[in-house]
Amino acid sequence: MSGHLVILTGAGVSAESGLGTFRDTDGIWSKFDWRELATPEAFAAKPHEVHAFYNARRKNLVTARPNAAHQALAELEAAWIARGGEFLLVTQNVDNLHETAGSERLVHMHGELSRMRCTNCHATGEAPKELSSLDTCSACGSTGTLRPHIVWFGEMPLQMELIYSQLESCNLFVSIGTSGTVYPAAGFSQVARDAGARCIEINLEETDMSPVFHEHRLGKASEAVPAFVRETLAQS
Numbered sequence: 001m002s003g004h005l006v007i008l009t010g011a012g013v014s015a016e017s018g019l020g021t022f023r024d025t026d027g028i029w030s031k032f033d034w035r036e037l038a039t040p041e042a043f044a045a046k047p048h049e050v051h052a053f054y055n056a057r058r059k060n061l062v063t064a065r066p067n068a069a070h071q072a073l074a075e076l077e078a079a080w081i082a083r084g085g086e087f088l089l090v091t092q093n094v095d096n097l098h099e100t101a102g103s104e105r106l107v108h109m110h111g112e113l114s115r116m117r118c119t120n121c122h123a124t125g126e127a128p129k130e131l132s133s134l135d136t137c138s139a140c141g142s143t144g145t146l147r148p149h150i151v152w153f154g155e156m157p158l159q160m161e162l163i164y165s166q167l168e169s170c171n172l173f174v175s176i177g178t179s180g181t182v183y184p185a186a187g188f189s190q191v192a193r194d195a196g197a198r199c200i201e202i203n204l205e206e207t208d209m210s211p212v213f214h215e216h217r218l219g220k221a222s223e224a225v226p227a228f229v230r231e232t233l234a235q236s
């Protein structure tokens, strides 16, 4: 086994760790309106509501633990690199369960709940349990400029140059637990396929993006991902 592997994960990989997905029947966007909470316009109009939403989400992280899917992906990374392969895990998730499980070559393209950013000086740092519009930035001294380090709708996701360069040179692309509805992540499978990569989708069900993939594995991430990792490592 060797080669260049890029993995994309979404909320489905953390669902069995007790963190809600977004678009499933009981998902986050079935209870909250994203227009009111996950846009820069919402934050400008109602910073207290947006902070309260993300403070509650950050609190949920305290008790969440990685599941077998996170652990299997960390094991795959270590084995793949030990055998001379190139590896990148791109997650849309804002939780920290991949790194808690041991993943290292990891990009949080939609940001991280545990971090904050100053809109004045752009400094980033670890977020306190409760972030508020009364807080002062320790880097520039401005008050009311700290926001969650999260990519909202209409904002550019992080590290796109690195991600596209990896997609354009990978030979295996695996998408796990994402509905494939939010761009640009929803377009990654096509970019990888156009670059000649074998594309595998792991999800509870088929998605809008399923036709782009060569192979589909239907099942819970906690079962389907360890099975995929076992098979991949056995092929070496």
Ligand code: BJW
Binding pocket: 009, 010, 011, 012, 013, 015, 016, 021, 022, 023, 024, 027, 038, 092, 093, 094, 110, 150, 151, 152, 153, 154, 155, 156, 157, 176, 177, 178, 179, 180, 181, 182, 183, 184, 202, 203, 204, 205, 207, 219, 220, 221, 222
């Ligand atoms: C399991 C499972 C189990 C469950 N095991 N599987 C029209 C066309 C194209 C694009 C656009 C458009 N109009 C607007 C846009 C752009 C927009 C977009 O894509 N909108 C679409 C909704 C149409 N995108 C953006 O704005 C992005 N930025 C951008 O495009 O920049 C360029 C630009 C900049 C400036 C101007 C113009 C362009 C930014 C997107 C930011 C997304 N942010 C969020 C919120 C993050 C903060 C937070 O957490 O609150 O990110 S939205 C939310 O969706 C979150 C997720 O990362 C993201 C993806 O969701 P995900 O992970 O796929 O979750 P679900 O719930 O959708 O799916 C879960 C899946 O798991 C399901 O398939 C289940 O079956 C499965 N599953 N249990 C295995 N146990």
